[in-house]
Amino acid sequence: MLKEIRHRxxxxxxxxxxxxxxxxxxxxxxxxxxxxxDRIKELTHDLGKGMLVVPQGTDLESFYSMKxxxxxxxxxxxxxxxxxxxxxxxxxxxxxxxxxxxxxGNDLIIVGRTVNNPRYGYTDSQSIxxxxxxxxxxxxxxxxxxxxxxxxxxxxxxxxPPPKGYDMAIFMPLGAAQNILDKPGKINxxxxxxxxxxxxxxxxxGEVENTLPGTMxxxxxxxxxxxxxxxxxxxxxxxLLWITGTVLVVGSIVFLIFYxxxxxxxxxxxxxxxxxxxxxxxxxxxxxxxxxxxIGALLGHILSVPFMSWFGKTFxxxxxxxxxxxxxxxxxxxxxxxxxxSAFPSxxxxxxxxxxxxxxx
Amino acid sequence: xxxxxxxxxxxxxxxKEQVAALTDINLKVEKGEFLxxxxxxxxxxxxxxxxIGALLNPSEGExxxxxxxxxxxxxSYRAGLRLxxxxxxxxxxxxxxxxxxxxNVSVPAMLTIKSRKKANERASELLQRFGLxxxxxxxxxxxSVGERQRVALCRSVINNPDIILADEPTGNLxxxxxxxxxxLFKELNSSGHTVIIVTHxxxxxxxxxxxxxxxxxxxxxxTNNR
Numbered sequence: 267m268l269k270e271i272r273h274r275x276x277x278x279x280x281x282x283x284x285x286x287x288x289x290x291x292x293x294x295x296x297x298x299x300x301x302x303x304d305r306i307k308e309l310t311h312d313l314g315k316g317m318l319v320v321p322q323g324t325d326l327e328s329f330y331s332m333k334x335x336x337x338x339x340x341x342x343x344x345x346x347x348x349x350x351x352x353x354x355x356x357x358x359x360x361x362x363x364x365x366x367x368x369x370x371g372n373d374l375i376i377v378g379r380t381v382n383n384p385r386y387g388y389t390d391s392q393s394i395x396x397x398x399x400x401x402x403x404x405x406x407x408x409x410x411x412x413x414x415x416x417x418x419x420x421x422x423x424x425x426x427p428p429p430k431g432y433d434m435a436i437f438m439p440l441g442a443a444q445n446i447l448d449k450p451g452k453i454n455x456x457x458x459x460x461x462x463x464x465x466x467x468x469x470x471x472g473e474v475e476n477t478l479p480g481t482m483x484x485x486x487x488x489x490x491x492x493x494x495x496x497x498x499x500x501x502x503x504x505x506l507l508w509i510t511g512t513v514l515v516v517g518s519i520v521f522l523i524f525y526x527x528x529x530x531x532x533x534x535x536x537x538x539x540x541x542x543x544x545x546x547x548x549x550x551x552x553x554x555x556x557x558x559x560x561i562g563a564l565l566g567h568i569l570s571v572p573f574m575s576w577f578g579k580t581f582x583x584x585x586x587x588x589x590x591x592x593x594x595x596x597x598x599x600x601x602x603x604x605x606x607x608s609a610f611p612s613x614x615x616x617x618x619x620x621x622x623x624x625x626x627x
Numbered sequence: 628x629x630x631x632x633x634x635x636x637x638x639x640x641x642x643k644e645q646v647a648a649l650t651d652i653n654l655k656v657e658k659g660e661f662l663x664x665x666x667x668x669x670x671x672x673x674x675x676x677x678x679i680g681a682l683l684n685p686s687e688g689e690x691x692x693x694x695x696x697x698x699x700x701x702x703s704y705r706a707g708l709r710l711x712x713x714x715x716x717x718x719x720x721x722x723x724x725x726x727x728x729x730x731n732v733s734v735p736a737m738l739t740i741k742s743r744k745k746a747n748e749r750a751s752e753l754l755q756r757f758g759l760x761x762x763x764x765x766x767x768x769x770x771s772v773g774e775r776q777r778v779a780l781c782r783s784v785i786n787n788p789d790i791i792l793a794d795e796p797t798g799n800l801x802x803x804x805x806x807x808x809x810x811l812f813k814e815l816n817s818s819g820h821t822v823i824i825v826t827h828x829x830x831x832x833x834x835x836x837x838x839x840x841x842x843x844x845x846x847x848x849x850t851n852n853r
C-alpha cells in the first residue's frame with residue numbers, strides 16, 4: 267500500500283494539500299471567535315480606557331509583548347494634538363518612547379516619559395527608576411550609579427513591586443531615553459486619556475489619525491468593533507464556508523479514489539484474479555483515503571497557525587492562535603468523510619466485470 | 628476434477644442487446660491435464676477462462692471443481708479458490724508496475740502465509756528456479772518481455788495451485804520466447820499442475836495434450852487428443 271502511495275505521490279500530495287488548506291480555513295473560522303475575544307480582552311486590559319496612538323506599521327502584538335520595532339513619530343505630536351480641535355477632548359496626553367536594550371548582558375526595557383510621576387521619583391535627566399528584577403540582575407540599589415551606553419545615571423528608586431510587566435524596565439526622562447536609544451526628537455507611543463462617553467470614539471480616533479499623519483489610534487472601542495465586524499463577517503459566511511469546505515473535502519477524496527480506481531482498474535482486476543476479495547480491495551482503498559484525510563486534517567491544523575496569525579495581524583492588528591480543541595473534531599470528521607466518500611466508489615469498481623478490467627485492449 | 632455443465636454466458640452490449648458470449652459449454656478436465664482452447668478473437672475464449680477461474684458468473688449452467696459448483700459459493704470462497712487452487716497468467720502479464728519482480732510474485736503468498744519474509748523466500752526460490760535470480764529487485768520496466776511473462780508465471784504458481792489458467796500467454800512474445808515460456812508450462816504440467824491455455828495460435832495450442840476449438844461461443848470440433 268505504501269508503495270502504491272509512493273507510486274502515485276503527486277496526486278496524493280495534491281489531495282492532501284487541498285484538504286489541508288480547506289481544513290485550515292475551517293479551523294480558523296471555528297477558533298476565530300473565542301481566540302479573538304480572549305486576545306482582545308487581554309489587549310484592552312493593557313490598553314485601559316484611554317487611546318493609544320502609535321506609528322503606523324507598529325506590530326501591536328509585539329508592542330504589548332515589549333518587543334519594540336523601529337517605528338517612531340515626532341515627539342511634538344502631543345503638543346500638536348493639544349493645539350488641534352480634537353485636543354479639547356483629550357484631558358491627559360503622555361508621549362512615551364519605549365525600547366529594548368542590553369545592559370551588562372541583560373535584556374532590559376527603556377521607558378522614557380516626560381510625566382513627572384512621583385511614583386517613579388526621577389526629577390532630573392540624570393536620575394532613573396528601575397524595576398525590582400532589573401535592579402536584582404544588575405546588583406543595584408537606590409542611590410547607586412548606572413552607566414548606560416556612556417550615560418551616567420543615579421538610581422532614584424527601585425520599584426518594588428514594579429508595575430505589571432515592568433519588572434525589567436528602566437524608567438527615565440524622555441530626553442534621556444531618546445539619547446540612549448538614538449532616537450532624538452522621536453517617540454513611539456502617545457497615551458491619551460479623557461472622557462469620551464458622548465463621543466463617537468471611532469470617529470474621534472479617525473480625527474486623531476488625520477491630525478497626526480502616519481499614526482494609528484487604538485481604542486478599546488475600535489478593537490471591539492473590529493472583532494465584532496470580523497465575527498459578523500464570519501457569521502455571515504459561516505454556512506457557505508462550511509458547505510464549500512465539506513464539498514471540497516468530499517470532492518477531493520472522491521477524486522482521489524476515482525483517480526486511483528481509473529488508473530488502477532487493471533490492477534484491481536489482477537488483485538481479484540490472484541485471490542484478493544472485493545472486501546480487501548475496498549479496505550485497501552478506504553485505508554489510503556483515510557490516511558490521506560488524517561494527514562490533510564493534521565497538516566491543515568498546523569497550517570492554520572501561520573494563517574490565523576496573519577489574519578489577526580492583517581485584519582485585527584492582533585496576533586491570534588487557533589484552538590487545538592478542534593483537532594479531534596476535524597480529524598474525526600475528515601475520517602468519517604473519507605470513509606463515506608471512498609466506500610461507494612471502491613465497492614462499485616469491485617462489482618465491475620473483471621473480464622472488462624483484465625481484457626486486453 | 629473440473630467440469631463445466633451446460634455453461635452459457637450472455638452480455639448486454641452497448642446497444643442494450645443481449646449477446647451470447649458462450650452457449651452450452653460442456654467440458655471435463657482431469658487433474659494433471661494440459662488443455663488448449665483455440666479460437667479467433669471474440670470467440671469467447673477469455674470469457675470461458677474467467678468462468679473457469681471463478682471470476683465471472685455464468686448466466687446458466689454449473690462449474691464444478693472437485694464436485695462442488697463454485698458459483699454456489701460466496702465471493703470470498705471463490706477468492707480463496709483463486710488464491711490457492713487457481714493461478715492466472717495473462718497476455719500482458721498484469722504485473723504491478725511499481726513493485727519489484729520479487730514483490731509481484733510474493734503478493735499472493737502474503738495472503739496465504741501472512742509472513743512477508745517467508746513469502747519473499749518462497750518467491751525468491753521460484754524466481755531463481757525460473758532463471759530470474761538476478762532480477763529479483765528489478766521493476767517491470769527493467770525486465771524484458773520474456774522475463775515479465777516468467778515473473779507472471781512464478782506469481783501464478785507461488786501458492787502451488789492445482790490449476791493454471793493462461794490467457795494468450797504468448798501473445799506478446801517472439802517465437803523464441805514463446806518456445807521458452809511454453810516449455811515452462813510443459814514443465815509445470817509435468818510437475819502435476821493442470822494447465823488450461825486459451826490462444827488463437829495453433830502452434831501454441833499444439834503444446835497441449837488436448838485442444839478444443841471455440842467459435843462464436845461454442846466448441847466446434849470436440850477434442851483433439853494427442
